[in-house]
Amino acid sequence: MSVEDQLAVAETVYRYATGIDTRDFELYRSIFAPEVAIDFSSYSDREPATVTAEAWVASVLPLFCGLDATQHSMTNPLVEVDGDGARCRMYMQAHHVHRPDDPTSWFTIGGFYDDTLVRSADGPAGWLITGVTLTVLWRRGDADIMVAAAADGRDVLGGSGS
Template structure:
């Protein structure tokens, strides 16, 4: 597989990640992750399995109305069947039952991926918060 094909596949993986959340498509979102998964930076707790992460995300989404995750261009380093990527993200969240109506996040996703049976999956996902705003 060519480097260009892998780069496109890595970009598509992160776009599926964002679309899965914003469309509330559990199956699409879940398909982005390897079973062995580490997630850090989303609050004080880290997550060490796909199941724990999905439970956390789907529970957290109950506190939001519409969301939109906009990703900047991806920087990717590919070595065989592993890759490290960096995506800037601006995430807009409509809040339910809170004083503020909106929460906006500026951050960077630092993500490690591995190819399993020809398909890229996220194995480690880190959120680096750059700033937030509640309105």
């Protein structure tokens, strides 16, 4: 396992946060394999599923377009590379702001992501994410702002979600 591979895998996962927080959904899409296994069941009632990357990105657009700001901080990458496959655990805090002037409309979660990746020349850093599992360890604030933000985002997007 080379240091270069370890850094490239971590960089791919960091681009997850950058794409969301800057609303660069082209960048966000670029880090995923054509199909991706998503498991956010520790956050919501959504069942784990394998979906196309396009469907995944389209599903998060309303939420993140409806929030005024987000900051996903990712730290302590633990990377394991085995040939053309890799795993990465990245600790995270995700701060969501629906209305900047109203701290009661903020919601933060903390925990970690466990990602699986495959080596690919199509990835900006040479790797693509094939699976994302979010484990939420704690929550602070009002989770209901996420529903309101998604509704606002659907309005911004013209009701289509994409």
